[in-house]
Amino acid sequence: MSDSENTIPTGNPFAIFEDWFAEAQESEPNDPNAMCLATATPDGRPSARMVLLKGHGPDGFVFYTNAESRKGEEIRANMQAALLFHWKSLRRQIRIEGPLEEVSAAEADEYFHSRPFKSQVGSAASDQSRPLADRDVYLNRVEQLQAAYQDAGEVPRPPYWTGFRLAPVAIEFWSDRPNRLHERRRFLREGGGWTGSLLYP
Structure with a gap:
């Protein structure tokens, strides 16, 4: 059996995300920026829900919420989270993990008042x-x-309505391949750069 072609690039994970996200915006019928946000309490009880990505770049991935909600309380008690994008139209997913930081009041104001x-x-x-x-x-x-x-x-803007930015320390790309011989490539932040390696599917 010969199937050695890599479909996931080996370069900068943010550049790969940009390319995949652009393709999803063209192919997904609804909310290509939808992502599953997983949080946990300090004693390790997890929860997950769908939120919308509202900003992204080398400094991280931004979403907004009511900080007095369950997810807001969990975030402020344990400033670590994971994100998952799943694009069925492309048969791809991206997992992102890292610490969270709250956006500035000015950023929260700007986004809140940009909404309908x-x-x-x-x-x-x-x-x-x-x-x-x-x-x-x-x-x-x-x-x-x-x-x-x-x-x-x-x-x-209510004072409890704010945003959080996840600064990734790990980004993993998954691509569907025939016969469930899927391709996975995981990038880890080390110092000022990234190292990447393939994983068994």
Whole structure:
């Protein structure tokens, strides 16, 4: 059997991510920036949910959330996380691991007010992850905030609504291959650079 061709490049993992992400934006029918965010409590209880990537570059991968939500509380108690992109249209996935840092207030303000007005209202009205006795309670809050800030066209960013940047120490690329002989390449940050190696699928 001969199948030695590598489809995952050996260069800078950020450049590989950029190429794959650009292809996903062309091929995925919905939310190519959707990623699974995995967090854990200090005593090791994990949880995972889908969030949207809102910024990326050599300094890391940025997402936004309510810091008083379950994920926000877990992040602030244990500033480590993992991300997973899975693009079914391309039959590829990327796993990213590393520490988190909170974005600046200016960054959070800029992104919050770049969102549609109704999205700002929905976020400001939500006590994310908290029990809700009746959906009408939430919808009434939305209606009240919308009326209060309609003329201004924007809602003040709640102090608990913020963003986090994951600075990767490991990035792993996975590509589907025939007969489940898949290809995996894992990059580890060492000093100021990256080292990469293939893994058994």
